[in-house]
Amino acid sequence: MTAHLRERMRRRHITEEDVLATLRRPLEEKHDFENNSYKLYGHTGDGRKIYVAVKDTTWGTQDPVIKTVVEVS
Numbered sequence: 001m002t003a004h005l006r007e008r009m010r011r012r013h014i015t016e017e018d019v020l021a022t023l024r025r026p027l028e029e030k031h032d033f034e035n036n037s038y039k040l041y042g043h044t045g046d047g048r049k050i051y052v053a054v055k056d057t058t059w060g061t062q063d064p065v066i067k068t069v070v071e072v073s
Helices: 003-011 016-024
Strands: 028-032 037-043 049-055 066-071
Touching: 003 016, 003 066, 016 037, 016 049
Parallel strands: none
Antiparallel strands: 028 037, 037 049, 049 066
């Protein structure tokens, strides 16, 4: 994760553990062909719904490239 992404997550109170849990066991997975990514949905420790977007060519590998993390309203 980049420093910029970590700062955005910190401001939104989304932890690295929330992101890693979503990567390990996504509740839902959607291929976003337009953005060449997969959106993986999960929850934060306090129950908020988030998605983690990973580069589609790296999803399913040992080291997926995280593009962004967003809280879903």
